[in-house]
Amino acid sequence: MGELRADWRLRLRREDAHGPICGAGVLVDQYTALTCAHVVREPDAVMWLEFAENGGLPPVSARVVPGGWLPAAAGGEDVAVLRLDSPRPQARRAPLDTRLWGGMEVYATGYAEGFDDGMSLWGRIGGASGERVQLDAVTRSEVVRAGFSGAGVCTRPEEGRPARVVGVVMSWRGDLGEALPEDNRLSFSYLIPIERIAELSPVIKGLSAPGAWDHGFEERLGRWFDDPDEDPVKITVVAPGSGKERSLRQLAHRAHVVHRGGASRPDLIDHALDQVTFPAGEYLAYWDWLRGAKGRPERAGDRAPLRPVTVLVDGLDEEAQPGALIELLARLRVFGFRLLLVFRHEGGPGWTASRDLLLLPALLRHADGLLDRLQRAEFGRAVQRDIVNSASLGSVTETADRHRATRRLLEDVRDPQQRLNRLRALIRTLRADLSRAARG
Missing domain, CATH: 2.40.10.10 (Trypsin-like serine proteases)
Structure with missing residues (x-):
């Protein structure tokens, strides 16, 4: 379920x-x-x-x-x-649905007296009652009661598809006017559909309209945040005012550092250095290096945090000097920081430089890391099967060796976009081979 x-x-x-x-x-x-x-x-x-x-x-x-x-x-x-009064982006919002029809099986969870932790009641959508809709319960004891007002009326949840909120509980009514539904001869629950609420409230209309959210983008971005093995640099285009932008706002809190296009680069440096541990007294050395005023401190690469840090640049093409920001981001890559670069328009200022100076080098290094892992996995499996000897040392890592040849050929590809496409294809293949190796 x-x-x-x-x-x-x-x-x-x-x-x-x-x-x-x-x-x-x-x-x-x-x-x-x-x-x-x-x-x-x-x-x-x-x-x-x-x-x-x-x-x-x-x-x-x-x-x-x-x-x-x-x-x-x-x-x-x-x-x-x-x-x-303060946002809760960490909470998963309700998926609103304006579709509603008679006979639909639904349920609602409320907080009636004695059930502070919640109780759920089931029913089916009945007929219309003015702008409200009747909710038919199986028994009178399953009619809503005090504590249910405002509860979301949900569709039956299915595997892989969450329940959708189609309305909000408003009230109940009994024919005898008794205090409890079961003390009346007839009792019914009533809800107001999301479709009707959207007609009354521009806010809800905007949040429930088709295209209000980009669910596919949310899933892909959620995977990127969850899995540090995803691409270390991700570039995406998010048009202003789109459902994709609303979805990005919902997930932006998952980044450790957020930089808005046009904001202060010194602030970005400060927030980035908050994520790094370095010897006492060396803060200014790292500060000057990140802003491009001095050379790289010794062993800067050893200061990478144990867990990858994610940096979201929201609106890179809105930056007055995208080149200076891209150079700063390249230096942050020394710490192993993962970068999510959001453009408002494809091909905007900084697009080509981000691809060539951030994305391509990061993916090449990522591919090399995957190749090393695949080689170790193949060799380890061969050792377990006791098939490693002086004659077989060169053959037990055959798959990794074949992919390394493909990786070397990338150096001869001069067109950056073609090189990027081939590199992405190699990374997809390496991930698939690693997955098979993990399954044994």
């Missing part, structure tokens, strides 16, 4: 971080959450949002955004759009 826990499910408290639980909410990006207006009560209230299913994320206060107060009494739909 799909995910068991979700960062985006929020438990709301009133008054302060330890105040009474008053409902639920949905995190829709690192800055924004959804809940019901009747949970918030007043448009100027301060709410506390808890990540009930991820104790590693600290609670955060939030307030209604301008235009985000849509109470039912004022002809709205009982919606409140909240702005977090």
